[in-house]
Amino acid sequence: xxxxxxxxxxxxxxxxxxxxxxxxxxxxAERVWRTETDLSRFDAVVLPGGFSYGxxxxxxxxxxxxxxMEAVAEFAAAGRPVAGFCNGFQVLTEAGLLPGVLxxxxxxxxxxxxxxxxxxxxxxxxxxxxxxxxxxxxxxxxGEGRYVVDTETLHRIETDRxxxxxxCTATGALAPEANPNGATAxxxxxxxxxxxxxxxxxxxxxxxxxxxxxxxGLMILRSLLxxxxxxx
Amino acid sequence: xxxxxxxVTVMLKPVVNDPQGLAVESGLRQLGYGGVSNVRVGKYxxxxxxxxxEADARTKIEEMCDKLLANPVIEDYAYxxxxxxxxxxxxxxxxxxxxx
Numbered sequence: 267x268x269x270x271x272x273x274x275x276x277x278x279x280x281x282x283x284x285x286x287x288x289x290x291x292x293x294x295a296e297r298v299w300r301t302e303t304d305l306s307r308f309d310a311v312v313l314p315g316g317f318s319y320g321x322x323x324x325x326x327x328x329x330x331x332x333x334x335m336e337a338v339a340e341f342a343a344a345g346r347p348v349a350g351f352c353n354g355f356q357v358l359t360e361a362g363l364l365p366g367v368l369x370x371x372x373x374x375x376x377x378x379x380x381x382x383x384x385x386x387x388x389x390x391x392x393x394x395x396x397x398x399x400x401x402x403x404x405x406x407x408x409g410e411g412r413y414v415v416d417t418e419t420l421h422r423i424e425t426d427r428x429x430x431x432x433x434c435t436a437t438g439a440l441a442p443e444a445n446p447n448g449a450t451a452x453x454x455x456x457x458x459x460x461x462x463x464x465x466x467x468x469x470x471x472x473x474x475x476x477x478x479x480x481x482x483g484l485m486i487l488r489s490l491l492x493x494x495x496x497x498x
Numbered sequence: 499x500x501x502x503x504x505x506v507t508v509m510l511k512p513v514v515n516d517p518q519g520l521a522v523e524s525g526l527r528q529l530g531y532g533g534v535s536n537v538r539v540g541k542y543x544x545x546x547x548x549x550x551x552e553a554d555a556r557t558k559i560e561e562m563c564d565k566l567l568a569n570p571v572i573e574d575y576a577y578x579x580x581x582x583x584x585x586x587x588x589x590x591x592x593x594x595x596x597x598x
Contacts, residue, residue: 323541324569331566360569367571374517414514414572448515 267496269295270308272338272354274329279315279351279471286474287312291487293496300332310347310391310490311338313354315407315469325368325410326356335361347391347493348463349486352408355455355465364456364465365423366415368408372448376409380479381446383431383454383468384438390430390461395489401438402431402482404468406446411467413449413456420451431455431466499548502555503582508568508575509540543567546582555579 271283280297287295295312298305305311318329329335335357342348342363350358358364371377385393385400396402415423423429431454435444440452447467455466470483510516516538523537545562549555559577568575 323566327566327569367569369514369572370517372515372517374521416513416571419571448517 267293267309267491267494268307269293269310269312269490270298270302270305271295271312271314272300272302272334273297273314274300274316274318274332274357276318276320277314277316277353279353279469282469283312283314283351283471286471286483287487290474290481290484291491293487293491298334300329300334302334303337305334305337305341308341309494310349311341312471313338313348313350313357314471315352315354318353318357321353321410324356324360326353326358326360329353329357330361339363342458342463345460345462347490349392350465351469351471352406352411352467355467356410358463358465363463364458365419365428366413366450366453366456368410368467369412369414370410371408371412371446376407377411377446378405378407379446380405380473381454381468382434382436382438382444383466384434384440386429386432387427387457387461390457390464390489391493392457392464392486392489393430394492396485399438400485401434401436402468402473402485403436403480404470404473404483405479406468407472408447408467411449412447413451413453413467415450423456424451426459428456428459429453430457430464431468499550501582502547502549502552502579504545504547504555504559504577504579506543506545506559506563506567506575506577507540508543508563508573509538510572511574514572552579552581 432452470486473483518539
């Protein structure tokens, strides 16, 4: 079991992701550069947070054309686990691997604080170890995290169960005050129809140590081990 | 091949909420322009390109808009294109694709 963490120019969560996977979880992880074209030696791929290519044009819009993204698309098409945290989520939507788009926060403020999210399904590659309905406490740090989809797509992803996480209160209730960015239908994270590609705005890799405020993020990372058959 | 100069305007679709536009509108109101409404903030992108003729230039610009310049989920685009005169050399301005 070995994870790749993709670095783009402007990624800043890549070392956090490597640390969370290798030190906190205990699974080997290494950074790969945007020019990497072969990911076959890995069992999972993480697109980390940050500001790839300065977030020029739109967040994630330019990273999508990095050579490594073709390899990520092939990896995803083969049904293998891919996750995007924050900017990584933005890259996955721009690349068309996940539905929707992340827009400027409704309140226009960069939001950097802890939030609660509710796990809406536990049969994705990245939630296999978390019972449905579990409330996780994780940090967010984004200016463009408002998940937006048109009504038709929203209906489709609800029907196809592609909503994986929703912002909620500490007790798991959906409420406007618990939605930090004005996201459509309180959506914090979605998956592809197969459930192997998951993206979310909160940072599991920054919530992987109780020393730094909480370790609920480990549940998401640990799910990988269940998915890969290393643990159950 | 002839050179062309294009100006591309990218705007959020009318149904998409634009918090930037709302903030600018509120700023204008505070300046005393009470009659201002429907402020929307978009992007304007200039580019030069070589193409066989205007139709070819239009095809290329629309491809660029569909693939990168606009996100069709939330944005619409419009553009104007004219034959470029003078000493602008589009070939010198080519992006270094290696850097990507």
